[in-house]
Amino acid sequence: MINIAHLTFDMRIGGTEQVIMNIVNGERSNDIRHRILCIETPLGPFGQRLVKQGITIDSWNRKSGFDRQLIKQIRAYLQTHHIDIIHCHQYTPWSYGALAAIGLKTKVIFTEHGRFYPDSSSWKRKIINPVLAFFTDHITAISNATRSALTKYEFIRADQIELVYNGIAPLTFSADDELQIATYKQCYQLPDDCLVLGTIARMDPIKNHELMIKVCAAINRSGIDCRLVIVGDGEQRTKIEHTIQEEAVCSKVILTGYKSEPKCFFGLFDIFLLTSFSEGTSMTLLEAMSLGIPSIVSNVGGNPEVIQDQRSGLVIPSDDVEACTSAVLSIYHSAQQQRMFADNARADFMQYFHVDVMNQSFNQIYKSCL
Template sequence: MNKLKVMHLTYDMRIGGTEMVIKNLIQGSDADTFDMSIFCIEKPIGPWGIDLQNSGITIDAKERKPGFDISLISAIRKHLKVNKIDIIHCHQYSPWVYGVLAAFGLKTKVIFTEHGRFYPDSTSWKRKLLNPWLCRITDYITVISKATKQALIDFEYIPEERIHVIYNGIKPLVADVNEVKSLQQQYLFPNDAKILGTVARLDPIKNQTMMIEAFAKVLQAQPNTYLFIIGDGEERQKLESLVDVLNIRNNVIFTGYIANPVNYIALMDIFLLSSLSEGTSMTLLEAMSLGKPCVVTDAGGNSEIINDGLNGLVTENNNAAAYSLAIIKLLESQFLEKYQQNASQYFNDLFSIKYMTLHYSKIYKNLCENSPTNSITCDK
């Protein structure tokens, strides 16, 4: 039996959520069944792209020109024909537009996956006219959350019945016990200290400003609490200034960017995510895989990952008072250990890499076996 050739079309393979999904799909799928490759429409391809190339995965790239690049469509089309690609899996909107137009009239099947939305969301008259037609020549459409699905309906004019939800899946993290102990000693936390933390780029969309304001309120009730902010970005100076203004510098640790923060997450009692907008947060899944209960804002797919009162708490978006109360409630909860157990179980049941790859593998096979697209049911 010949392998099915699946080509992932994306912007690039830098370090990010979409790129992690592609990486996990390639590494988690059956190599005897699928021959997977990547085509990037931007350069450089990024560190994960280089890693995958070094492991034997074929990655091609053509940097798109400013504006709508017609030559890019021709380049992708030629690549599909020369390499006899069975399925082009387009990740995010622009790659979808280029990919579906390139595959038009070929035997290549087209899948479009939307990974997230900008905040605030918007639309245009061009999309209102174009997208319904693009849908008709697209074989399957998936999204990473119910919130993202609703956004495609409201802003992209894609019929509800065409959109299927498949949550992101990752490999569970494994911490180094000795390294975690070393971190505890390095930061000299008291034995009864409670550790909060977040891992994200320091960007306005992540709203760490609200998180820090909420943490200042937490300290009034729980003074023996500390906050790790792991990441870097344009907001760092502003956030550090806010910490100084609030006079909480002794309890907030900015680590900067850490390539593999697993041991820091393992050190935390509670993981925090305060975003104004999210798809399916990979760091949230990573924290859950380590059994960390989470306090999140009700943004995008957060409330689909965190079952309020089960594996964490969900608060109103951009509300520091509500967010601080949720953190205090979880810190004071006699059921914190139960929340931790629930986080691990919830992750294993719904967000493992095995679960995600199983769903996409079913779609790939059914499309190439000419099964009707409406017979492929993968929603949870």
């Protein structure tokens, strides 16, 4: 039996949390036992769901600044519960987990899920990170772009970093889902012949929702009835609403707010948009791929690794309204392109981004530690 503890900030809604949930749910055997340790509270919806499934989750309240007491608490936990592997997700949990495990038999794995925008470094990290890496058995990144950032900004050698793409279970629509999609279509008054652009993301500056709104306005000015469905909420909502008014598309842009179960909104989308200024490996992009929805993504982070330009979707320059508008029109006017992107996106998803592919990679890493 391998006892694995996943150390993270919390288990609220997010890509990192979804990856952890997929790893934990993907390996329910007598060989591996997973538990989750959170350095912050509240636990969050994903965490509550896992607790109901019988997964052990423990948490602490990390103090501001560098919390030395937290290192002692994690160390005591590793010893008390005979943890074989501590899998640290994101940089801050890694710094605590790696220091807590020094001198113990517990092996350390660090997975970097994403980067801040704009990225930066510091002299402190230049000193401490090589030391942390020395006491870490495996370091993984979710994209080549993330791996490059670890080398450039965190001073971790490239040959120390393994690539493991995020993986999810493919989405499918049940009969009940199809009814829900039809209900949404009626509720939001989407005509059968309109073009529906869509995205599912928190309203954060890094997601660049304003560009999508400007693209929607440009498409409508060209004479095509275009709607933009934005699923999500967040700190940028007021600014987004202001942009909608500025672009005079109040009747064309739909803000659904936060949805705990957003899957059925994919059924409304003709084209999925991801115009972020920075991305690791977007989970909603993977979901769109699994459904065969043509996608347009900005050329940042892991996006061009997930979507192969002109094969499984279109990759555009970051923050370029004209390029994004042209990409939308290109897909809209070509049924052949729509079919090709859909088929290739599904094929790439199954080969590289299926949850079983990710879990197989991590299971190999886990077993190689012992």
